[in-house]
Amino acid sequence: MRMPVEYLLVPIAFLTSTLTGVIGMGGGVLLLACMPGLLPVAAIFPLHAATQLASNATRALFGWREIQWSIVAPVALGAALGAVLGGSVYGSLNLHWLPAIVGVLILLITWVPLPSLPGAGRWSLVLLGLYQTGLGMLAGATGPLGAAVLARRNPRRDWVVVNTGVYMVISHVFRLFAFTAIGFSFAGWWPLLLALITAVSVGSWVGTRLRHSVPQMDFRRWFRLLVSLLALRMIALPLLGD
Secondary structure (H helix, E strand, C coil): CCCHHHHHHHHHHHHHHHHHHHHCCHHHHHHHCCCCCCCHHHHHHHHHHHHHHHHHHHHHHCCCCHHHHHHHHHHHHHHHHHHHHHHHCCCCCHHHHHHHHHHHHHHHHHHCCCCCCCCCCCHHHHHHHHHHHHHHHHHHHHHHHHHHHHHHHHCHHHHHHHHHHHHHHHHHHHHHHHHHHHCCCCCHHHHHHHHHHHHHHHHHHHHHHHCCCCCCCCHHHHHHHHHHHHHHHHHHHHHHHH
């Protein structure tokens, strides 16, 4: 019996989670960019959010000593509002064009300088939760801004990687609530979702172990090129399907 094509995402999920475990970001964008064409459009964002929840939760768990618990409440406050606002916009989108919209947003996030959230206090974390969850409902993967905000608080890679995982967990939890409220059902997807969650959990463990042996380097050029090619593929999919 032939394996369903969507299971090609399982090894991709492992590799992208390993990448994020090493450098703290990038894996979610890569995974999202690989999903169109392998999943129905309506399932892309909900399954991506559930998978990334597991990836970020395990990464934070494996580095729990680095967690700064004071960021949780303000990020959650912003994320709750972002889920409501983003969910209302997502519910009105034409899903046929969603891959193209996401591809354009990924190109913007990858190449356009990120806005600087004001201050380094609690309100910057509230704004981060709002932005991360609200735009995440529409773009799926918006991690680089949050990493930039946290790096201003503590530039150590281990601290940034783990606490990026913490605020992303909060964002994905609220996004899953929003997708469920909109009407998406995860029941028919549980075998694939279980495989993806297992893959990203193992990837987080591998990435955490590799992080201490991989030197901190500027990977951005090659990462941007790869993500841009995948984003252009996403933009082309609705056009080729017409």
